[in-house]
Amino acid sequence: MKRVYLxxxxxxxxxxxxxxxMLPYFSEVFGNPSSIHGFGREAKKVVNESRATxxxxxxxxxxxxxxxxxxxxxxxxxxKGAAKALKNxxxxxxxxxxxxxxxxxxxxxxxxEGFEVTYLDVDGDGLISLEALEAAIKPETVLxxxxxxxxxxxxxxxxxxxxxxxxxxxVLFHTDAVQAFGNFKIDVKDMNIDLMSISSHKIYGPKGIxxxxxxxxxxxxxxxxxxxxxxKKRAGxxxxxxxxxxxxxxxxxxxxxxxxxxxxxxLRERLRKGVMETIDYCKYNGHPDQRHPGNxxxxxxxxxxxxxxxxxxLVGIAGSSGSACTSGSLDPSHVLMAIGLKxxxxxxxxxxxxxxxxxxxxxxxxxxxLKTIVERLRMMSPLYDKVTxxx
Amino acid sequence: MKRVYLxxxxxxxxxxxxxxxMLPYFSEVFGNPSSIHGFGREAKKVVNESRATxxxxxxxxxxxxxxxxxxxxxxxxxxKGAAKALKNxxxxxxxxxxxxxxxxxxxxxxxxEGFEVTYLDVDGDGLISLEALEAAIKPETVLxxxxxxxxxxxxxxxxxxxxxxxxxxxVLFHTDAVQAFGNFKIDVKDMNIDLMSISSHKIYGPKGIxxxxxxxxxxxxxxxxxxxxxxKKRAGxxxxxxxxxxxxxxxxxxxxxxxxxxxxxxLRERLRKGVMETIDYCKYNGHPDQRHPGNxxxxxxxxxxxxxxxxxxLVGIAGSSGSACTSGSLDPSHVLMAIGLKxxxxxxxxxxxxxxxxxxxxxxxxxxxLKTIVERLRMMSPLYDKVTxxx
Numbered sequence: 001m002k003r004v005y006l007x008x009x010x011x012x013x014x015x016x017x018x019x020x021x022m023l024p025y026f027s028e029v030f031g032n033p034s035s036i037h038g039f040g041r042e043a044k045k046v047v048n049e050s051r052a053t054x055x056x057x058x059x060x061x062x063x064x065x066x067x068x069x070x071x072x073x074x075x076x077x078x079x080k081g082a083a084k085a086l087k088n089x090x091x092x093x094x095x096x097x098x099x100x101x102x103x104x105x106x107x108x109x110x111x112x113e114g115f116e117v118t119y120l121d122v123d124g125d126g127l128i129s130l131e132a133l134e135a136a137i138k139p140e141t142v143l144x145x146x147x148x149x150x151x152x153x154x155x156x157x158x159x160x161x162x163x164x165x166x167x168x169x170x171v172l173f174h175t176d177a178v179q180a181f182g183n184f185k186i187d188v189k190d191m192n193i194d195l196m197s198i199s200s201h202k203i204y205g206p207k208g209i210x211x212x213x214x215x216x217x218x219x220x221x222x223x224x225x226x227x228x229x230x231x232k233k234r235a236g237x238x239x240x241x242x243x244x245x246x247x248x249x250x251x252x253x254x255x256x257x258x259x260x261x262x263x264x265x266x267l268r269e270r271l272r273k274g275v276m277e278t279i280d281y282c283k284y285n286g287h288p289d290q291r292h293p294g295n296x297x298x299x300x301x302x303x304x305x306x307x308x309x310x311x312x313x314l315v316g317i318a319g320s321s322g323s324a325c326t327s328g329s330l331d332p333s334h335v336l337m338a339i340g341l342k343x344x345x346x347x348x349x350x351x352x353x354x355x356x357x358x359x360x361x362x363x364x365x366x367x368x369x370l371k372t373i374v375e376r377l378r379m380m381s382p383l384y385d386k387v388t389x390x391x
Numbered sequence: 392m393k394r395v396y397l398x399x400x401x402x403x404x405x406x407x408x409x410x411x412x413m414l415p416y417f418s419e420v421f422g423n424p425s426s427i428h429g430f431g432r433e434a435k436k437v438v439n440e441s442r443a444t445x446x447x448x449x450x451x452x453x454x455x456x457x458x459x460x461x462x463x464x465x466x467x468x469x470x471k472g473a474a475k476a477l478k479n480x481x482x483x484x485x486x487x488x489x490x491x492x493x494x495x496x497x498x499x500x501x502x503x504e505g506f507e508v509t510y511l512d513v514d515g516d517g518l519i520s521l522e523a524l525e526a527a528i529k530p531e532t533v534l535x536x537x538x539x540x541x542x543x544x545x546x547x548x549x550x551x552x553x554x555x556x557x558x559x560x561x562v563l564f565h566t567d568a569v570q571a572f573g574n575f576k577i578d579v580k581d582m583n584i585d586l587m588s589i590s591s592h593k594i595y596g597p598k599g600i601x602x603x604x605x606x607x608x609x610x611x612x613x614x615x616x617x618x619x620x621x622x623k624k625r626a627g628x629x630x631x632x633x634x635x636x637x638x639x640x641x642x643x644x645x646x647x648x649x650x651x652x653x654x655x656x657x658l659r660e661r662l663r664k665g666v667m668e669t670i671d672y673c674k675y676n677g678h679p680d681q682r683h684p685g686n687x688x689x690x691x692x693x694x695x696x697x698x699x700x701x702x703x704x705l706v707g708i709a710g711s712s713g714s715a716c717t718s719g720s721l722d723p724s725h726v727l728m729a730i731g732l733k734x735x736x737x738x739x740x741x742x743x744x745x746x747x748x749x750x751x752x753x754x755x756x757x758x759x760x761l762k763t764i765v766e767r768l769r770m771m772s773p774l775y776d777k778v779t780x781x782x
Contacts, residue, residue: 003429026410027404030403031402035711069460072616072618076615102627105626207628208633222500224463227491236461237461239599
């Protein structure tokens with residue numbers, strides 16, 4: 001059976017060049033970077049080289065980048081660490097209603113500990129309002145956490161403007177850039193970003209490795225306590241092969257950046273046009289052009305998203321109803337609620353995300369199969385029957 | 392130059408069989424286990440098979456095992472998660488003075504939040520006193536955390552007896568078994584263990600993956616908040632290849648268990664005898680026989696440990712002055728202080744840990760080189776000169 005993977009926003013395959021770079025660090029250069037002997041020093045050297053490589057792609061100093069186990073840990077550390085470090089200054093955090101659960105559930109756990117959180121609304125395209133953000137800032141506000149690019153609908157936030165507002169008010173600015181790093185040019189200095197979460201497995205690197213950028217001078221309470229790794233800020237033996245893989249993935253992403261973005265946008269647009277032109281009662285979600293190059297997000301009326309996904313799966317096409325991290329839940333996505341989609345439409349949502357291994361053939365196959373599936377599923381819908389008069 | 396790695400307690404090379412098992416999960420079966428399509432289901436299946444494999448080796452149910460990024464995260468989750476879940480019951484934790492920093496620094500962070508921690512003494516061999524443990528239990532005690540095997544001096548604690556005491560008093564029992572899993576037979580039910588931290592890279596699996604055993608019915612506050620992974624208890628995309636590698640490493644460890652332990656003990660004893668018979672003013676630390684099969688720990692009088700390590704490194708021998716996680720610190724190890732070593736002896740400490748790839752030739756080379764180095768370093772010591780009368 002033909003297999004078409006259109007879920008690059010959930011995770012990506014590790015590229016061969018990345019895996020090849022990692023291989024020597026499992027069994028040959030295998031030392032613990034904290035050990036002072038030769039085996040350890042070899043490992044430490046490559047960890048720091050990898051750190052410098054990744055930091056360079058966001059215009060950060062290598063000493064400002066700390067490795068973690070992934071984007072979610074980075075989000076937890078940034079938000080909990082900043083909140084706890086600044087609790088004597090204030091207890092108010094501002095975020096948005098469309099953040100990843102790595103941020104939202106972290107904020108909820110802080111609310112239980114006495115912090116107050118403002119969840120900003122977004123408009124129909126998924127953008128926050130800069131005026132609303134500025135109006136939400138109080139003397140007690142210590143942190144603004146707004147994601148760079150949304151993981152479901154792909155909307156890109158005005159990061160530089162948010163950074164400027166945060167800076168003007170003396171408030172820390174964190175951004176979850178898990179979906180953005182490797183797909184957008186990022187300059188933490190120019191954008192006034194104080195804290196930024198990134199992840200490897202979204203950019204063709206291995207799973208289980210991420211990083212947190214912490215601007216020099218910003219003090220966080222540690223999240224993982226223990227040994228003296230990562231300059232005493234994040235305990236646990238460094239994951240050397242994965243760190244090497246992450247750096248190689250970042251290197252490839254920015255080396256081939258223009259071609260990668262151009263290719264993704266072309267495929268995504270082919271998909272968008274094909275679907276919108278051939279299928280009725282379909283809404284395209286997210287911002288029309290301020291969005292992730294590979295993200296397409298549709299909502300089909302008179303359709304149940306899970307049935308749609310399973311039908312696509314039967315013909316070998318892998319898509320998502322929202323974020324992979326929330327699958328298994330029957331509630332419609334918080335992101336789709338926030339952009340004002342009605343329950344019944346939100347239930348028929350489909351995220352298709354293209355990537356470096358997607359072909360035009362994959363797209364055309366998907367458009368064709370999707371049309372057939374949507375028609376078949378709608379045949380079973382009494383509501384659709386009513387709207388179309390049984391035609 | 393000959394290279395002899397005697398730092399298996401710091402980390403181990405990933406075995407070929409383990410790496411081979413991991414390889415298909417980077418680029419072929421690469422789906423996100425949370426995705427409901429075929430790519431995701433394949434990944435989820437292997438994650439759960441790996442979970443069952445590892446759980447089986449500790450007589451746990453697969454639903455009681457949760458993957459983490461490593462032993463330190465497991466320690467943080469167990470201790471912080473239990474303390475916070477039970478804070479309405481009490482605020483007292485009992486641990487020992489010789490725990491890994493993953494526990495000690497976690498306890499210190501809880502002390503800052505109002506928890507009270509009792510740090511039990513150990514005897515000269517590194518054993519806690521069961522009487523002292525029982526006497527330390529108060530109505531407010533909610534958790535006992537005692538490591539299975541010490542990472543520096545190798546001492547094995549009476550885990551089953553500790554478990555029985557904890558159970559009799561209705562207190563949760565956590566054990567950091569990072570150095571024990573794969574080197575000892577562990578039965579969480581028989582030993583009354585409620586929570587147990589384990590790690591992959593100490594048993595020839597990859598770095599960056601570990602697990603926490605949580606006995607059914609024990610409720611912890613989540614540590615990493617976010618997506619619904621690990622049955623909503625530990626957020627973050629599952630590290631599929633590393634999980635597969637961890638399971639394979641556990642499988643090998645327990646498949647070849649008797650031969651592994653026998654080999655390590657024979658090599659370790661050859662090393663111990665060789666060193667103790669050829670070098671004067673040397674103390675062998677840790678319990679004489681209740682200890683990790685691969686661990687040897689020496690303290691040489693009139694020697695500075697760092698100079699010793701660097702000299703060994705120059706002839707290709709990798710050892711450790713204590714835990715790899717605390718290297719870079721000039722203070723003598725907290726473990727050696729706890730067993731009553733005087734500062735000046737503790738400074739001359741050397742942990743040599745043998746493993747599956749160690750040979751008798753490695754041991755004999757090490758004994759020979761160590762003797763030469765110790766003699767040379769002592770020549771520079773005015774104190775040694777005084778003791779031996781310049782002979």
